[in-house]
Amino acid sequence: MKGLPELKRSLNTRYVIVFGLSFMAPVTVFSTYGIAIDRTHGMIPTAYIIALIVMLFTSYSYAKMVQVYPTTGSAYTFVQKGINSHLGFLVGWVILLDYLFSPMISALLFGIMVNAYFPGIPIVAVIISFIIAVTTINIFGIKVAANVNTFLVIFQFLFIMIFSLLCINGLLAGKGTGELFSKDPFFSPDVNINNLLSIVPLLCFSFLGFDAVTTLAEETKNPKKTLPKAIYATTLIGGSLFVAATYFAQSIFPNFNAFKNPDTAIVDIMIYTGEIF
Secondary structure, eight states, X not given: OTTOOXXXXXXXXXXXXXXXXXXXXXXXXXXXXXXXXXXXXXXXXXXXHHHHHHHHHHHHHHHHHHHHOOSTTXXXXXXXXXXXXXXXXXXXXXXXXXXXXXXXXXXXXXXXXXXXXXXXXXXXXXXXXXXXXXXXXXXXXXXXXXXXXXXXXXXXXXXXXXXXXXXXXXXXXXXXXSOSSOSXXXXXXXXXXXXXXHTHHHHHGGGTTTGGGGGGGGGBSSHHHHHXXXXXXXXXXXXXXXXXXXXXXXXXXXXXXXXXXXXXXXXXXXXXXXXXX
């Protein structure tokens, strides 16, 4: 209909993938590591592979639906137009809560991690600073947010890469399992299958973000082709990072019962890895 305001289609595939990865925040893999490694009895990479397979099915659904309804409504629009408007209303509120709680969880985890490294800095101060920074960035518009997201994603990639390289050097020096390639992080004879599968829903939380790219449908060039590619790419890239990061973390620090606090288990691993050098 003429006269209705339209969003500017300025985003290409790269920006959309970066947006999805920034919303996913790959480093969140470390936030659930302590709990997940205990429940899986050292098989967290396998649990992430299972979660990746599950999320690929979900990605396929989102990719198909966004080709039919390329609008910013995402799951709300898909359910409203595909099933029922009343169910769509409920889904709309649920997904709104998702986008509300995810930044809250990110802020909380960021505060916990910073406080673990710098106990003198109050968690509340870190969280408030995080919220102010994120809000300020988004006020400047989607283009500025996309550029900042690119920087943050690159930073997270470098962080995971450096962490992995330090673990590799440690393994080559005989630390941890002392083996660069080992089946132990993927299989443990003591694992309880029910416990392994029960942790998969929690690990699926790490993948949240691939679905957020569908909200950019009206700001993306050729969304029917661009968004499906971005959805699959975001899920696969994120899943690969999760499996690699947890594999090296488990290999360099196999004694997962020695963590001081499951919420900050990765801090213990990083300190141990740093002491190697």
